Amino acid sequence: MTLLQTHNLDAYYLDFQALYGVSISLDAGQIVAIIGPNGAGKTTLLRSLAGWVPVERECVTFDDESIGGFAAEKVVALGIASVPEGRRLFHSLSVEENLLMGQESNRSGDWSTDTVFDLFPVLQGLRKRRGSDLSGGEQQMVAIGRALMANPKVLLFDELSLGLAPTIVGDICRTLPVLRDKGVSMIVVEQDVRRALDLSDYVYCILEGKINLEGESNELAFDDVANAFFGV
Amino acid sequence: MSELVNTIIQGILIGGLYALFAAGLSLVFGVMRVVNLAHGDLIVTGSFLAFTATSILGIHAALSVVFVLPFMALLGYSIQRAILNRTVGTNVLPPLLVTFGIAIILQNGLLQIFTADDRKLDFGNIEIASMQIGNISIGWYSILVFVCAIAIIAGLQFISYKTRIGRVLRATADDPEVAQVMGVNTRHTFSVAMAIAMVVCGISAVLFAAWTSFTPLSGPSRLLIAFEVVVIGGLGSIWGTLIGGLTLGVAQAFGGYLNPAWQMLAGHIAFIIILVLRPAGIFKGQ
Numbered sequence: 001m002t003l004l005q006t007h008n009l010d011a012y013y014l015d016f017q018a019l020y021g022v023s024i025s026l027d028a029g030q031i032v033a034i035i036g037p038n039g040a041g042k043t044t045l046l047r048s049l050a051g052w053v054p055v056e057r058e059c060v061t062f063d064d065e066s067i068g069g070f071a072a073e074k075v076v077a078l079g080i081a082s083v084p085e086g087r088r089l090f091h092s093l094s095v096e097e098n099l100l101m102g103q104e105s106n107r108s109g110d111w112s113t114d115t116v117f118d119l120f121p122v123l124q125g126l127r128k129r130r131g132s133d134l135s136g137g138e139q140q141m142v143a144i145g146r147a148l149m150a151n152p153k154v155l156l157f158d159e160l161s162l163g164l165a166p167t168i169v170g171d172i173c174r175t176l177p178v179l180r181d182k183g184v185s186m187i188v189v190e191q192d193v194r195r196a197l198d199l200s201d202y203v204y205c206i207l208e209g210k211i212n213l214e215g216e217s218n219e220l221a222f223d224d225v226a227n228a229f230f231g232v
Numbered sequence: 233m234s235e236l237v238n239t240i241i242q243g244i245l246i247g248g249l250y251a252l253f254a255a256g257l258s259l260v261f262g263v264m265r266v267v268n269l270a271h272g273d274l275i276v277t278g279s280f281l282a283f284t285a286t287s288i289l290g291i292h293a294a295l296s297v298v299f300v301l302p303f304m305a306l307l308g309y310s311i312q313r314a315i316l317n318r319t320v321g322t323n324v325l326p327p328l329l330v331t332f333g334i335a336i337i338l339q340n341g342l343l344q345i346f347t348a349d350d351r352k353l354d355f356g357n358i359e360i361a362s363m364q365i366g367n368i369s370i371g372w373y374s375i376l377v378f379v380c381a382i383a384i385i386a387g388l389q390f391i392s393y394k395t396r397i398g399r400v401l402r403a404t405a406d407d408p409e410v411a412q413v414m415g416v417n418t419r420h421t422f423s424v425a426m427a428i429a430m431v432v433c434g435i436s437a438v439l440f441a442a443w444t445s446f447t448p449l450s451g452p453s454r455l456l457i458a459f460e461v462v463v464i465g466g467l468g469s470i471w472g473t474l475i476g477g478l479t480l481g482v483a484q485a486f487g488g489y490l491n492p493a494w495q496m497l498a499g500h501i502a503f504i505i506i507l508v509l510r511p512a513g514i515f516k517g518q
Contacts (some may be wrong), residue, residue, distance in 0.1 A: 050413055072412040081419050090406040093399065101403050105415030117354075150415065 001184055003028045003051065004080065004154050009068075011041075011048045012095030017230075018044040020209045021198075024166045026154065031176060031186045031201035033194055037229060038124040042189045043085055043207040046156045047130065049187070050082045051075035076105040081152035085159045085189075087143040096127045098142050102149025109151025110182075116145035119175060137168030144172070148179070156178065157188040161195065173199050193225050234367035235324040237499060239489040240482055245374035247481025248381030249443065251474045252460035253435035253454055256429035262468050263405045264312075264320050269331040271453030273338040274430060278304050279446050280342055283351050293353040293442055295330025300434045310431030320422060321408070335451060341450035353441035377439045382474070384435060389470045391428070401425055411471040460503040466513020477512055479506070 004026040011019040014128060018041045044118050047053040049060060052070035060068035078083070081102070089098050099113050117124040122142040131142060147155055147169045161169040176186060176199055190196040195225060197217045198202060205213040205228040213220070213228035257271045268274075282296035282304040311334065319326040355373060362369045392398040397469055404421045412418050440446070440454075457480065464475025480499050489499020506514065 052409065052413070072409075073415045073417050076413060076415045084413065088407055088410045090403040090410070092402055095398050097403075099415045100399060101365055101411070101416075103415075104400065104411075121423060146414070 001028045001090075002026070003063065004187070005061045006045075006049070009045070009048060009055060010026075010179065011044050011053050011055050012055070013044070018209055019048065022206070022209070022211055024204050024214075026185055026187055027154075028152075029162065029180060029183070031089070031188060033196035033203045034187060034206060034207035035188045035191070035196045035203060035225070035229060036174055038191075039227060040206045041128040043158055044159050044209075045054045045206065046082070046187065046189055049075075049156065050156055064172055069113060070222065073105070076108065076150055076152075079107060079151070079153035081105075081150040081154070082156045083147045084106055085142045085162070087136075087139040089134075089139055089142055090144075090221050091132040094128050094130055095123055095134070095142055098131050098153070099145050100142060100147050103145040105150045107151040111148045111151050113149075116148060119148075120145060131134055131226060135168075136164050137171070140168070141163060146173070148184070152184060154174070156184045158185055160188055160190050161192060167194070193229055194222065205229060236489060238368050238370075239485045241370055242366065242374065243482035243485025244478050245370070245378045246443070246485070247478035248474070249436055249439055249477070250385060250457050250461050250480050251465075252432055252439070253380050253458040254473050254477060255385060255439070255470065256432045256436075256459045257455075258462045258465075258470075258473055259388070259425060259429045259432075259466060261462070262421050263290070263401050264327075265324075266316060266320060266327040266331070267324070268429075269455065270330060270334040270338060270451075270452065271368065271433070271458055273335045273342075273451030274304070274307070275437045275440070275454045275483070276435045276446055276448065276451045277338055277342065277451075278430075278434045279353070279441035280346055280448070282353055282436075282438045282441055283346075286353060293355050293438070296353075297435065297438050299428075300438055301431050304430040304434035304437075305427040308382075308426040308428075308433075312426035313419065314432055317419050317422055320396040346448055348374075348447055348449070350445040350447055351441075352445040353438065355442040359442060371507070373442070377443065380439060381477075384400070384432060385470055385474050388428075388432070392470065394472025397424060421516045443507060460499065463513060464503060464506050466510075466515035469513075469515040472515030474515060477513070 002025055006022055006024050008021040008023055008181060009019055011023065014171060022045060034045060036042050048055045051070050055068045057066050057068045067075065090101060096113060099116055123141055126138060188200060200217045203217050203220060204211050205225060213225065257268060260266055260268050278300050279400040281300050285295050285296040285299040315330060319330050359373045361372045365371060392402060400416055400421055402418060404418055409417050461473060461476040461480055464479050465472035479502060483502030484495050486494035
């Protein structure tokens with residue numbers, strides 16, 4: 001069942017067009033990876049879905065409803081939560097308070113600070129610490145937990161591994177299938193092609209604002225993806 | 233000697249009120265990054281409202297808060313929602329111009345309605361009653377004002393750190409974009425922040441209206457005090473605001489003790505000295 005889709009999506013930053021006719025689709029229970037070099041439009045695509053970038057109403061559908069251009073607070077209330085690029089924790093709030101901010105969308109469900117601490121036990125001991133006092137990996141866990149607190153159907157994950165130690169990235173990647181089993185579908189932006197293929201069910205490769213390759217992750221050859229990445 | 237001690241105690245007591253002037257300004261700047269140039273005139277508007285309620289209804293001045301506070305909250309929310317939200321997140325100039333415009337409208341509107349006459353709220357006997365400790369006498373009204381100020385500042389601290397709206401306000405101050413992605417309606421949050429700031433203004437407006445007389449043109453001097461307190465205490469620290477208020481109050485009282493004409497001057501000098509020594513305020517970075 002298709003959960004979230006874009007149809008010929010164009011997106012702009014001021015006068016600059018960042019996306020040209022991008023069509024992607026996320027099924028329920030799926031992990032979709034978006035790969036591509038810097039400046040290709042990956043983040044713009046996620047931001048268009050999350051309501052940060054104004055786009056045409058019909059260009060984005062969620063549960064068969066057109067939601068393009070909805071304000072960010074409405075998008076999350078529908079069940080599309082975000083883990084923003086660079087984590088962007090609220091630096092003057094404690095870990096626990098950061099997590100509680102995830103509930104501002106008022107969606108009911110199983111996620112609570114306790115279930116987040118079950119998923120990332122290391123955060124339990126850091127509850128009272130401020131967001132800015134944590135390591136990058138810990139911050140990423142808080143950012144994920146904060147998004148999960150919205151009890152989302154879809155998680156938009158920008159730059160999963162950027163700036164994190166490899167062991168932490170491994171830990172975080174291992175949680176994605178756990179989340180999928182709990183009914184969270186995901187769109188993950190990732191720069192590392194091999195990791196993106198490993199963790200996802202389906203891959204879209206973006207170059208200069210257009211999709212230039214897509215396919216089932218286990219059917220695509222690494223070399224083809226790498227060539228698409230560099231536009232060869 | 234006892235006269236000096238007396239002056240300093242007076243300074244501390246009025247310092248609490250100065251802190252209240254500043255708390256609203258600091259809150260609004262902290263959350264919205266808006267420097268509200270109409271802050272002083274909004275305080276004076278509150279004072280006139282208290283004056284009107286008291287003279288029309290014949291109630292005790294202290295009871296006027298029943299009218300003043302809801303009105304100020306509503307006024308703050310509406311101004312933010314209808315006007316100031318359009319300037320948030322632009323550069324610094326639009327909010328300055330818009331709040332400056334609001335200040336002019338308020339001053340002239342009050343002049344039209346109330347004329348330029350001096351007004352004062354009458355709190356009754358408590359204004360002249362005092363407590364005697366040895367050679368030192370402390371007015372009960374000053375003590376009342378100070379206790380109110382401490383209670384309100386503690387209340388603001390409680391709201392900020394122990395309640396959901398406080399958490400949302402601090403998060404929105406940190407990163408409004410991400411707060412929105414979490415589901416926060418930032419336009420509403422900004423307006424609530426302004427409403428809270430205006431309630432604090434309303435309380436200080438009533439207290440100050442009985443402390444000294446006011447006219448429709450008293451706003452800018454209130455604003456100046458609020459600015460100096462915020463700079464002395466350091467932005468973003470609620471207790472820093474209190475320390476800033478006390479510092480300014482004591483400096484003014486001490487100046488006035490040396491020579492009655494030096495009262496305001498001494499406050500400004502203290503402000504400049506702290507601005508030079510600790511540009512980010514006494515409490516910044518602690």
